[in-house]
Amino acid sequence: MSRRAFILGGTGQIGLAVADALLAAGWTVTLSHRGAHPPPDALVARGARVVEVDRDSPRDLRWGLGPGADALIDTTAYDQEHGRQLQSVQGSVGSFVVISSASVYRDRLGRTLDEAPETGFPELPDPIPETHPTVDPGPATYSTRKIALERYLLDEITAPVTILRPCAVHGVGSRHPREWWFVKRILDHRRAIPLAYRGTSRFHTSAAANIAALTRIAIETPGRRVLNIGDPVAPSVAEIAALIAQHLGYDGRIVEVDEPGYPPSVGRTPWSLPRPFVLDCRAASDLGYVPATTYADAVRPVCDWLVATAGDGDWKERFPVLAAYKRDLFDYGVEERFFRRATTMVRGR
Numbered sequence: 536m537s538r539r540a541f542i543l544g545g546t547g548q549i550g551l552a553v554a555d556a557l558l559a560a561g562w563t564v565t566l567s568h569r570g571a572h573p574p575p576d577a578l579v580a581r582g583a584r585v586v587e588v589d590r591d592s593p594r595d596l597r598w599g600l601g602p603g604a605d606a607l608i609d610t611t612a613y614d615q616e617h618g619r620q621l622q623s624v625q626g627s628v629g630s631f632v633v634i635s636s637a638s639v640y641r642d643r644l645g646r647t648l649d650e651a652p653e654t655g656f657p658e659l660p661d662p663i664p665e666t667h668p669t670v671d672p673g674p675a676t677y678s679t680r681k682i683a684l685e686r687y688l689l690d691e692i693t694a695p696v697t698i699l700r701p702c703a704v705h706g707v708g709s710r711h712p713r714e715w716w717f718v719k720r721i722l723d724h725r726r727a728i729p730l731a732y733r734g735t736s737r738f739h740t741s742a743a744a745n746i747a748a749l750t751r752i753a754i755e756t757p758g759r760r761v762l763n764i765g766d767p768v769a770p771s772v773a774e775i776a777a778l779i780a781q782h783l784g785y786d787g788r789i790v791e792v793d794e795p796g797y798p799p800s801v802g803r804t805p806w807s808l809p810r811p812f813v814l815d816c817r818a819a820s821d822l823g824y825v826p827a828t829t830y831a832d833a834v835r836p837v838c839d840w841l842v843a844t845a846g847d848g849d850w851k852e853r854f855p856v857l858a859a860y861k862r863d864l865f866d867y868g869v870e871e872r873f874f875r876r877a878t879t880m881v882r883g884r
């Protein structure tokens with residue numbers, strides 16, 4: 536009998552990629568979600584079962600799991616309570632893979648990625664190993680809640696648990712497609728696109744397909760571990776810009792801007808950071824993980840999907856996580872003023 540996987544949050548970008556990888560490897564797959572976004576017909580045609588489960592409704596998960604699963608993959612766990620919920624079903628689960636986040640790392644001054652605009656950007660090793668200190672667990676922030684979840688899982692669950700720490704996740708169907716920052720500018724016929732830090736920033740990208748490849752290895756060799764997961768090469772913002780521009784045939788200018796401050800006032804892409812934030816992924820490789828894709832290959836279908844769906848209503852509703860950034864991602868007025876000033880300065884010399 537084929538092995539059974541149950542994916543909590545199965546219709547998101549990570550869940551769909553995991554379903555694809557596991558079906559291809561002969562697993563029987565159940566996708567669960569609240570029902571907001573139906574899975575692609577093609578996945579259902581390949582045998583994926585779909586159940587409606589709201590993980591925040593106490594009895595749903597146990598009901599959805601039915602007789603149990605050899606592996607439960609949770610893409611939608613955010614706090615200790617979610618860890619407790621997984622513990623409550625561990626008797627009917629062979630092993631767990633739970634998605635955490637690379638945002639949990641802190642520097643020696645306690646500074647983190649997400650709080651950097653207020654506290655200053657952290658000084659972290661390049662690359663960051665899993666053993667690097669993290670924030671303390673607690674209710675304060677997304678990252679402290681993720682660490683509370685991680686600790687609970689490792690301390691309280693007796694079944695094998697793999698915790699994955701991805702970085703800037705990308706894939707078709709994302710509700711947080713950072714690539715939209717470039718694609719919308721290109722569709723809006725912007726003649727020049729500025730890149731802060733001269734485009735040298737490296738914020739490690741994590742393809743959903745690579746997270747899925749590591750998930751498969753983790754459930755096929757169950758254990759207790761925390762693993763970083765990033766793409767084989769962490770591209771710079773200039774490389775990301777060039778890949779997207781080339782794929783979409785953009786003939787405007789990509790302008791590298793020298794701006795040392797943080798946060799920068801112009802050309803601040805969703806990957807623009809003053810120092811690298813790159814993950815050490817050797818532990819995943821040691822386990823036998825082989826990347827399924829590279830950023831260069833994975834970004835093309837993401838661009839095609841973004842272009843094909845660009846007219847489908849308000850992007851802020853389709854990409855709620857991107858829309859929740861605390862800044863206007865498309866403040867073209869700032870860019871125009873910057874380019875006007877730059878032109879005046881050149882003329883004035």
Ligand SMILES: NC(=O)c1ccc[n+]([C@@H]2O[C@H](COP(=O)([O-])OP(=O)(O)OC[C@H]3O[C@@H](n4cnc5c(N)ncnc54)[C@H](OP(=O)(O)O)[C@@H]3O)[C@@H](O)[C@H]2O)c1
Pocket residue numbers: 543544545546547548549550567568569570571572588589590591610611612634635636637638701702703704705708709710711
């Ligand atoms: N995006 C990033 O750059 C990034 C970076 C690091 C870590 N992460 C982590 O990646 C995970 C997000 O994965 P993703 O990008 O695949 O998410 P996603 O595309 O937003 O998908 C979320 C999935 O969870 C389902 N879902 C949401 N709330 C649910 C609930 N209460 N009960 C059951 N299902 C629920 C959604 O379907 P319905 O809406 O139909 O329920 C959907 O299937 C999170 O754990 C996040 O912390 C993301």
